[in-house]
Amino acid sequence: MLDQKALRQDPESIAERLAYRGHDFDAGHYGALESQRRELQSRTESLQHERNERSRAIGQAKKAGEDIQPLLDEVASLGEALKAAEADLDAVQSSLREIHLGLPNLPHESVPPGDDESANIQIRRWGEPPEFDFRPRDHVELGEALGNGLDFAAGAKLSGSRFVVMRDGVARLHRALAQFMLDVHTVEHGYRETAVPYLVGEEALIGTGQLPKFAQDLFAIENFEPRLHLIPTAEVPLTNLAAGEIIDAEHLPLGYVSHTPCFRSEAGSYGRDTRGMIRQHQFDKVELVQLTRPDDSYAALERLTGHAEQILRRLGLSYRVVTLCGGDMGFAAAKTYDIEVWLPGQDAYREISSCSNTEAFQARRMQARWRNPDTGRPEPLHTLNGSALAVGRCLVAVLENYQQADGRVVIPEVLRPYMAGAEWLAP
RNA sequence: GGAGAGGUGGCAGAGUGGUCGAAUGCGGCGGACUUGAAAUCCGUUGAGUCCUCACGGGCUCCGGGGGUUCGAAUCCCUCCCUCUCCGCCA
Numbered sequence: 246m247l248d249q250k251a252l253r254q255d256p257e258s259i260a261e262r263l264a265y266r267g268h269d270f271d272a273g274h275y276g277a278l279e280s281q282r283r284e285l286q287s288r289t290e291s292l293q294h295e296r297n298e299r300s301r302a303i304g305q306a307k308k309a310g311e312d313i314q315p316l317l318d319e320v321a322s323l324g325e326a327l328k329a330a331e332a333d334l335d336a337v338q339s340s341l342r343e344i345h346l347g348l349p350n351l352p353h354e355s356v357p358p359g360d361d362e363s364a365n366i367q368i369r370r371w372g373e374p375p376e377f378d379f380r381p382r383d384h385v386e387l388g389e390a391l392g393n394g395l396d397f398a399a400g401a402k403l404s405g406s407r408f409v410v411m412r413d414g415v416a417r418l419h420r421a422l423a424q425f426m427l428d429v430h431t432v433e434h435g436y437r438e439t440a441v442p443y444l445v446g447e448e449a450l451i452g453t454g455q456l457p458k459f460a461q462d463l464f465a466i467e468n469f470e471p472r473l474h475l476i477p478t479a480e481v482p483l484t485n486l487a488a489g490e491i492i493d494a495e496h497l498p499l500g501y502v503s504h505t506p507c508f509r510s511e512a513g514s515y516g517r518d519t520r521g522m523i524r525q526h527q528f529d530k531v532e533l534v535q536l537t538r539p540d541d542s543y544a545a546l547e548r549l550t551g552h553a554e555q556i557l558r559r560l561g562l563s564y565r566v567v568t569l570c571g572g573d574m575g576f577a578a579a580k581t582y583d584i585e586v587w588l589p590g591q592d593a594y595r596e597i598s599s600c601s602n603t604e605a606f607q608a609r610r611m612q613a614r615w616r617n618p619d620t621g622r623p624e625p626l627h628t629l630n631g632s633a634l635a636v637g638r639c640l641v642a643v644l645e646n647y648q649q650a651d652g653r654v655v656i657p658e659v660l661r662p663y664m665a666g667a668e669w670l671a672p
Numbered sequence: 673g674g675a676g677a678g679g680u681g682g683c684a685g686a687g688u689g690g691u692c693g694a695a696u697g698c699g700g701c702g703g704a705c706u707u708g709a710a711a712u713c714c715g716u717u718g719a720g721u722c723c724u725c726a727c728g729g730g731c732u733c734c735g736g737g738g739g740u741u742c743g744a745a746u747c748c749c750u751c752c753c754u755c756u757c758c759g760c761c762a
Contacts, residue, residue, distance in 0.1 A: 286731085287730090287731095294731070296743080300690075320742045623719075
C-alpha cells in the first residue's frame with residue numbers, strides 16, 4: 246500500500262512513478278473518488294456528532310426525571326439520514342480500498358528503466374562457469390542416472406506435472422543444502438531460526454501483497470473456514486509476524502530465517518521450464534526476512550543480498566547479481582536484486598534468489614510499525630525479504646556444476662559434514 | 673467430536689444500557705526529595721482516522737462481523753480464538 250497522504254496530495258506524480266514500472270494509474274478518477282470521500286466522511290461524522298450530543302442530552306434529561314418524549318421525537322429522522330450517509334461512505338471507502346490494495350509499490354530512484362528482464366542491469370559477477378571436456382548433462386539426466394535420485398515420472402504419478410520425487414544421495418543432498426543454509430544464516434549472519442505454518446489466512450496474504458490481486462498464483466484450501474492458502478514463500482508468514490505490532494526502536498533490525506516448502510500454481514507459465522525441477526508446484530526454500538528502520542533499509546538490502554551470495558560462494562558456484570528494471574519487479578518491491586547461478590545444463594545464468602526491499606509497502610498493509618524515538622509515534626517500518634536460497638534450484642546447480650565425465654557428482658566441501666563425509670554421489 | 677468457562681488499554685483486573693476511551697494496581701515516562709540509589713510523593717502515559725497552515729476540534733475502536741436502541745464494553749445473533757474436562761490422535 247502506498248502512503249495515502251502522498252496519494253491524495255499529488256496523485257499525478259504518483260501516477261508518473263507507477264508508469265515507470267508499467268502500471269497505469271488514473272489519477273483523475275482517484276482524485277474524484279477522494280473528494281467524494283472527503284465530503285461523505287465529513288457529512289457522516291457531523292451526523293454522528295449530532296447523534297452523540299442528542300443521546301447525551303436524553304440521558305441527562307432522563308436522569309433529571311424530565312419528560313424525554315419531545316427529545317426522542319426530535320431525533321426520529323436522524324437515524325435514517327445517518328444510516329444512508331454511512332452506507333454511501335462505506336461504498337466509496339471500499340472502492341478506495343480496492344484501489345489502494347491494487348496499486349504496486351513505487352520503484353526506488355536507483356531502479357533502472359525498462360519493460361522486461363532484458364533491461365535488467367548486471368552489477369557484479371562472481372566465479373567462472375566450469376569448463377568441461379565432455380558434453381555436460383543437465384540435472385534431469387544426471388538425477389536419473391543417480392539411481393532415479395530425481396524421478397519426475399514418480400512425481401507425476403502421484404501429483405501430476407511439476408512434481409518430483411527425490412531419493413537416496415540426491416534427497417540427502419537436498420536436505421544437506423537446506424541445513425547448510427540455515428546454519429550459516431543463524432550462526433554467522435544472526436538470523437533467528439523460525440518454523441512457521443505452511444497454511445496461512447487471507448489477511449496474511451493481503452499483508453504481503455499476494456492478495457487480492459494474485460489469487461490465481463496460489464493454492465487454496467477448499468473445505469475449511471476461514472479460507473486458507475498454501476504459502477507461496479515463507480516471506481508471507483515471516484513478514485506477517487510483525488502485523489499489528491509496534492516494535493521498539495532498539496530491537497531493530499530483526500532478522501528471521503525459515504526453511505519451508507513453497508507452493509505455486511504457476512498459472513500462466515504453462516510452456517515455461519517444463520523440463521526438470523526449475524519450475525515446480527512445490528519447492529523448498531530458505532527465506533530471509535528483515536524488519537528495519539526506514540533509514541536503514543537500503544543498507545539492509547545490500548547486507549541481505551550479500552548473505553544470499555555467501556551461500557553460493559561457499560558452494561563454489563558462479564553467479565551474477567542483477568538489478569531488476571522497473572517493469573520486471575514484483576508487486577511489493579521498491580527495489581530488487583536477483584541472483585542468478587550458472588547452470589551448465591542450460592548454458593545460462595538462472596535465477597536462484599530474489600532479494601527485495603519493499604520499504605513501507607507491506608508494513609502499511611499489515612500495520613507493522615516501530616516507535617520512532619524522534620517523533621515518539623508509531624510509524625511504518627521497512628520490510629525486506631530474500632531467498633537464500635531456493636533449495637531445489639540450488640540442488641540443480643550443484644548437480645550440474647559438479648558433474649564428472651563418469652556421471653559422478655562431487656559434493657562441495659562445505660556440504661560433506663551434512664553428507665556423512667561422502668565426497669561424491671555415484672551412479 | 674462432546675460439555676463448560678472466558679476474550680476489556682504494555683500487563684493484571686473492575687465495569688447497574690446513558691459524559692466510559694473506560695476505575696484500580698503494576699509497568700513506562702517526566703518531576704520533587706536524595707551525595708547516589710531504593711522507598712515515598714506529584715504529574716503523565718492507547719491506536720486509527722478526518723478537518724485545519726496552525727491552535728484546536730470531530731469521528732471510530734473494549735476478539736471479528738451483524739442486529740436491537742435516541743444511546744451498547746454492557747442486550748441479541750453469528751463467527752474466530754484461548755482455557756478446563758471427556759473422547760480421539762502424530
